[in-house]
Amino acid sequence: MKWALSGALLLALASLTACVADPPASLPEREIVTLDSLGIAVNADENRPVSFTNKRSAFFYTQTHRNDHPEHAWFRGLNIAKKRVFSDLAISLDGVPLDYGRAKVDVFPDRLVRTWDDGVSATLRLLDYLDLLEIELSGSHGPVEISISGDGVMRIGDSPGLYTTMEMPDHRIVTGGSGSLHYVLVIEQGTDAATALEQAMASASDSRQQDRLSGLVNGVRYVNTSDHRLTRALRWLNITMDQLVTRQNGDGIYAGLPWFNEYWGRDSFIALPGALLVTGEFETARAVLTAFAQFQDMDPDSKFYGRVPNIVQPDALNFHTTDGTPRFAMALNDYIRYSGDRDLARELYPNIKASIDGALKNWTDDNGYLTHEDNETWMDARRAGDLVPYSPRGSRANDIQALWLGQLQAGIEAAAAMEDRTSVERWVATADQLKSAFQRDFLSSDRVQLADRLDAADQADFSLRPNQLYAMDLVDDPLRSAAAIRSAWENLVYPWGVASLDQDNPMFHPYHLAWDRYHKDQAYHNGTIWLWNNGIAMQRMIEMGQVEPAWLLFQAMNDQVLDSGVVGGLAENMDAYPLPGEDWPRLTGTYLQAWSNSEQLRIWYQYFLGVRPDAGSVTLAPRLPARLGEVDFSVRVGAGVLRGVYRQKGESGVYRWDVAGLGTMGVIDLPGLVLQKVPLEPLQRLTLETGESGSFYRVTDQAGAEVRSGTLKPDARRAAMERSIHELFEGVRFARPRDPASHPVMQQEFER
Numbered sequence: 001m002k003w004a005l006s007g008a009l010l011l012a013l014a015s016l017t018a019c020v021a022d023p024p025a026s027l028p029e030r031e032i033v034t035l036d037s038l039g040i041a042v043n044a045d046e047n048r049p050v051s052f053t054n055k056r057s058a059f060f061y062t063q064t065h066r067n068d069h070p071e072h073a074w075f076r077g078l079n080i081a082k083k084r085v086f087s088d089l090a091i092s093l094d095g096v097p098l099d100y101g102r103a104k105v106d107v108f109p110d111r112l113v114r115t116w117d118d119g120v121s122a123t124l125r126l127l128d129y130l131d132l133l134e135i136e137l138s139g140s141h142g143p144v145e146i147s148i149s150g151d152g153v154m155r156i157g158d159s160p161g162l163y164t165t166m167e168m169p170d171h172r173i174v175t176g177g178s179g180s181l182h183y184v185l186v187i188e189q190g191t192d193a194a195t196a197l198e199q200a201m202a203s204a205s206d207s208r209q210q211d212r213l214s215g216l217v218n219g220v221r222y223v224n225t226s227d228h229r230l231t232r233a234l235r236w237l238n239i240t241m242d243q244l245v246t247r248q249n250g251d252g253i254y255a256g257l258p259w260f261n262e263y264w265g266r267d268s269f270i271a272l273p274g275a276l277l278v279t280g281e282f283e284t285a286r287a288v289l290t291a292f293a294q295f296q297d298m299d300p301d302s303k304f305y306g307r308v309p310n311i312v313q314p315d316a317l318n319f320h321t322t323d324g325t326p327r328f329a330m331a332l333n334d335y336i337r338y339s340g341d342r343d344l345a346r347e348l349y350p351n352i353k354a355s356i357d358g359a360l361k362n363w364t365d366d367n368g369y370l371t372h373e374d375n376e377t378w379m380d381a382r383r384a385g386d387l388v389p390y391s392p393r394g395s396r397a398n399d400i401q402a403l404w405l406g407q408l409q410a411g412i413e414a415a416a417a418m419e420d421r422t423s424v425e426r427w428v429a430t431a432d433q434l435k436s437a438f439q440r441d442f443l444s445s446d447r448v449q450l451a452d453r454l455d456a457a458d459q460a461d462f463s464l465r466p467n468q469l470y471a472m473d474l475v476d477d478p479l480r481s482a483a484a485i486r487s488a489w490e491n492l493v494y495p496w497g498v499a500s501l502d503q504d505n506p507m508f509h510p511y512h513l514a515w516d517r518y519h520k521d522q523a524y525h526n527g528t529i530w531l532w533n534n535g536i537a538m539q540r541m542i543e544m545g546q547v548e549p550a551w552l553l554f555q556a557m558n559d560q561v562l563d564s565g566v567v568g569g570l571a572e573n574m575d576a577y578p579l580p581g582e583d584w585p586r587l588t589g590t591y592l593q594a595w596s597n598s599e600q601l602r603i604w605y606q607y608f609l610g611v612r613p614d615a616g617s618v619t620l621a622p623r624l625p626a627r628l629g630e631v632d633f634s635v636r637v638g639a640g641v642l643r644g645v646y647r648q649k650g651e652s653g654v655y656r657w658d659v660a661g662l663g664t665m666g667v668i669d670l671p672g673l674v675l676q677k678v679p680l681e682p683l684q685r686l687t688l689e690t691g692e693s694g695s696f697y698r699v700t701d702q703a704g705a706e707v708r709s710g711t712l713k714p715d716a717r718r719a720a721m722e723r724s725i726h727e728l729f730e731g732v733r734f735a736r737p738r739d740p741a742s743h744p745v746m747q748q749e750f751e752r
Contacts, residue, residue, distance in 0.1 A: 028632060028645070031224065033217040035210060038235060039106045039113075040567050049566040049591045050112050051240075051257055052126040057081040057248040058186075059257055060126045060133065061591075062112070064105040064567075070513075072591055075258035077150060078184070080131060081248065082261055082313070083167040085186055087150030091122055091135065094142040098122060107567040109213050109239045128209045129247075131186035132200045138180060146175045146182045162193060177201070216242055219634075220280040220641060226630040233558035234604060240569035241275050241597040249312055250294075251287035256572055256590030263312040265292060265324030266378060267595055269331040270532065274598030278605035280636030282339040289332055289344065293351045297358075306358025321380070322363070322372035325355050326403035333410040337614045340638040342417070349418050356411045356427060359404070367441075368433035369396040369454070370404035377467075379500070379525035391500075391525040396454040398442055399467040402474055405434055438474045448487045450475070464502040466492055466533040469540050482725045485540045486732055489549070494735045496556055496585055497529035498537050499576045503738055510577040510740045512588040518750045520588075529574035529585065531557065535599025542607045542623050545671060545722055546729050551625040554608070557600050560587075570596035577737040605635060609644065610669070613637045617677075620686075621669035622646055622655055638662050640682065652691040659684055670695055672719035673712040681707075 042048045042064040049072065053059045058080045063069060067076040067088075077087040091098045103114035103122075115121040119139035126133055135146060145160070152166025153173070163173040174185045174193045183204065187196045215221075217235045225231045244254040252263035253271050260267070268288060276285035295317055297304045308328045310321035329352050336345050363371050374392035375382050377400055381390045408431040415423040441460065442451040450468040451460035469488055475481045491502040501508050509523035534557060538550040557570060565571045565587045572589030579586065606612050609631065610621030618637055624646060631646040640662025647654045657666065659680050666686050668676040673695060678686055683702045688695065695712040740746055 030218075030222060030632065033214070033222070033235065035109050035213055038217070038232065038239075039108045040236075040562065042105045042107060042567065044101060046564075048107075048564070050107050051243065051566055051569075051592055052110075052112075053243045053246060053254070053257075054126050054130060054132075055128050055243075055246055056131075057246065057261075058085075058126065058131050059243075059261060060124075061258055064107070064112070064114075065101045065103065069591075071588070072258055077148075078126075078131075078133065078186070079258070079261065080168065080186060084150065085165055085168060085171075086148040086153050086163070086173065086184075088148065089124075089133070089135075089184065090145075090147045090149070091137070092145040092147070093120065093137075093140050095145075109216075109236070109568070110210060125204075125209075127204055128212065130200060130203055132204060133184040134204050135177075135182045135184070136180055137182065140180075144182060146177070146184065148173060148175065148184060213239060216279075220636045221634075223631070223633045225628060225632070227628055229562060230555070230558055230628070233561040234601075236561055236568035237570075237597055237601055238279060240566070240592060241279070241594070241601060243569075244271075244592065244594045244597070245275060245281070245284060250291035251284055252291060252312065253288065253594050255595075256593040259590060263292075265308045265310050265312070266321055266327060268292065269324065269327035271594040271598035272331045273334050273606075274535075274600070274602030275594060277334055277338045278601055278635065282335070282341070282636065285331075285335050286339070286341065286344055289328070289335060289348065292328060293348050296351055296354065298351075298354055300358075303362055304358070305362065306354040306356070308355070320373075320376060322370065322376040322400055323378060323403050325359070326370075326400075326407035329355055329407040329410040330403070333413065338637065340615050345414055345417060349414050349420075352411050352414050353420075353423060356407060356423075359407075360426075360430065364430075365396070367437040368430050369437065370400050371395045372397070372400055379465075379467075381521040381524040383519075383521070390522050392455075393453045393467075395456045397467060398438075398450055398452055398471040398474075401434060401438055401442075402471040405431055405474060408434070435474055435476075438471075439476065442471070443475070443480070448483050450484055463505055464488065464491055465500060466498045466530070466537065469533070469536045472540060478721055479724060479728065482544055482728050485544060486729055489537065489541065489735075490733060491735055493534075493537050493553065494529070494576065494585075494737070495552065497531050497553070497574055498533035499527055499529055499735070500525045500533075501527045503735070503743070506744050508576075508743055509745050510737070510743055511575045511579070512573055513575070513586075514746070515752045516750060517746055517748055519752075522745075524573075527576045528588070529576055531570050531572065531574065531593065532595035532599050534596075535603050538603045539607050542603075544725050544729060546732065547608075547623050547625055549732055549734075550603075551608075551627075552734075554600070554603065566591040570600060572596060577740055580740070605633075609633060609635075609646075611635050611637075611642065611644065613664075617665035617667055618642065619667045619669055620655075620657060620688075622653070624648060624653075626650070637664065640664075653689070655688040655690075657686045659686075668697060668712065670712060671722055672714060674715045674718075676710070676712050678708070 044065045047063050047065045049063055051061045060078050061075050067073045078085040103116055106113045112124045121138045123136040154164050156162040156164055161175040170189050172187050172189055174197050176197050177183050185197055185200045216238050221238050223234050246254055253268045253275055254261050255264040255267035292308045295312055296308045304319040307319045307325045309317040309319050310324050311318040359370055365371055374389040374394035377393045377397050379391040379393055408427050412424055412427050447462055449464050450471055452463045452465050452467055453461050472481045492499045507526045509527035512523050512528040513520050534553055538553055541550040569592045571587040571591055572593035574587055575585035578584055608623055610623050612619040634641055634643040641660050643658045645656045663681045666678040666680050680686055685700050687698045698709040699707040701707055
């Protein structure tokens with residue numbers, strides 16, 4: 001099945017190159033993106049983190065010049081299945097260790113290259129699906145020694161190339177090689193070291209890893225723009241996001257490195273659209289969904305009946321979260337929209353039904369709200385010892401209610417397809433009850449923002465947090481939503497990201513790490529920036545017609561990808577404020593976080609490019625900023641491929657979409673205009689032209705002959721609402737830091 005899908009996809013890609021033969025309107029030739037072209041130079045002052053995974057259970061982490069990071073240096077070296085194998089790897093020439101701090105460093109998607117003034121170069125690679133590091137030396141003379149060290153690492157006997165490690169006592173570490181190529185290999189105890197090393201060296205010479213990585217930036221994932229830095233950032237995001245898609249315990253997505261090299265339900269399903277759907281990895285998305293379905297609690301007598309686990313470790317499951325299960329149902333629905341795979345919908349319908357029925361049985365109240373414990377949302381940090389939540393959000397958080405509605409809607413669609421009318425009726429009634437109760441309890445006539453939660457005593461907590469951005473689907477009035485979104489943007493969204501609490505709250509923490517004042521977990525969800533929330537903040541602004549402010553935040557994240565933090569990726573957190581004397585906050589938390597990367601990719605494809613498939617149709621709603629002139633991209637839709645080329649200047653634009661391998665209904669969505677449905681057959685092109693004289697579309701066949709054409713009509717009601725919303729956002733700005741000392745938490749003292 002996998003081979004057949006890949007074959008169909010290759011045919012579709014080939015068709016795109018030949019599609020629509022009219023020379024005047026032909027699409028531009030695409031460059032072949034090489035891994036070498038993506039190299040990022042890092043100097044000693046920058047000393048950036050570098051990370052690779054083997055796409056299974058190992059990751060290698062280091063800093064380019066010296067391992068001195070206060071949170072991550074402990075994880076330096078090779079880690080396998082949450083165990084540290086070794087920390088430090090030394091390369092000695094003629095008995096003298098190479099000094100990494102004095103090297104010129106370049107980082108590529110597949111390797112780390114260090115070069116010294118005397119011409120010596122050392123290239124390090126972690127190989128796909130092998131617990132194997134390759135070190136390639138050039139320009140060296142004399143004997144070479146590769147040695148490893150770390151807590152619990154000991155040499156076995158007198159052999160210079162055989163080690164044991166306390167973290168993995170049933171394994172051995174072998175070093176060896178010849179000429180310019182040297183290796184560090186982890187093997188099970190009892191395996192013949194010489195034979196294993198010889199086999200691993202043969203596997204290392206295979207080019208499949210380079211081919212796989214090249215495929216991430218060519219083919220279906222190809223993107224090119226008139227902004228060189230934007231293009232490089234998007235290509236790197238595709239690559240570093242792919243690093244976290246692994247096969248440690250079945251197919252899954254690491255939540256983040258270095259701490260979370262495991263599968264989290266919440267994180268996996270937040271990440272899945274941006275990690276696997278917009279990037280066309282439908283087969284892997286299917287495997288992730290079916291893997292989590294196997295871990296679902298299907299015991300009708302269990303308190304957690306219907307829940308998927310929050311954490312899947314190699315040897316344990318944890319069900320203590322509320323949002324992972326709704327996101328599972330919604331991710332399945334998203335997968336079907338992109339892939340058209342109705343077979344999986346039928347296969348997993350019992351799981352969706354159990355997820356809703358279990359919630360109705362054990363976790364809903366008389367108003368139809370989904371209830372939960374204080375720490376069972378994504379804001380789950382608790383105090384060590386007594387486990388008191390730092391950000392209590394029980395028992396009915398606003399984002400949980402929005403997710404519950406999404407879960408019900410996904411279930412209703414699935415039940416209708418299965419002709420389960422009884423479930424449809426029950427779940428529609430619950431959804432209607434939920435929406436009515438939410439309007440009554442979470443909105444206040446004297447407050448702009450929504451309540452963040454209802455507590456156990458039915459009291460509304462109006463703390464301003466980014467969670468309300470997820471709850472806008474429960475607000476019926478667009479102007480009411482717009483006012484709340486503007487309030488959230490101006491009070492929570494800084495030029496560098498979205499804070500987890502607004503500055504007016506006495507619990508606001510300007511820094512994630514301020515050990516002289518408080519424990520870092522106290523700040524984790526009480527002020528600290530969470531980069532994944534940038535996605536929903538940008539989405540809501542684009543939905544409100546505020547493309548330019550959203551683009552400023554988007555570009556700030558692209559700058560981070562290229563210039564700071566882990567090479568090519570996005571971190572988990574940032575301080576809310578810059579430290580005194582600095583102009584940008586420091587990165588904190590995991591150095592590479594799945595949902596941060598994935599949300600940046602999702603927003604690019606779904607909201608700036610505006611491509612949103614829906615199982616038989618695809619919305620085409622380009623919303624590019626004025627400063628971006630040209631974009632060339634492709635996306636996978638169902639069994640086919642959609643290639644888009646956008647060119648715009650000022651108020652005018654030409655947008656082209658070529659379809660290969662699929663027939664679909666294109667739905668053109670432009671501001672102020674009626675949605676225009678346009679049937680598209682394989683190898684047809686849809687061209688849209690916009691300007692002062694109006695907006696026109698034209699469909700042509702492979703020979704360039706016109707199939708149909710038309711004019712997009714004005715929608716007076718829509719245009720009036722958009723004008724009102726635009727006026728409401730007039731002068732919108734980012735949140736601005738205050739004096740850090742003005743916040744009460746900075747007056748307290750803390751002993752670590």
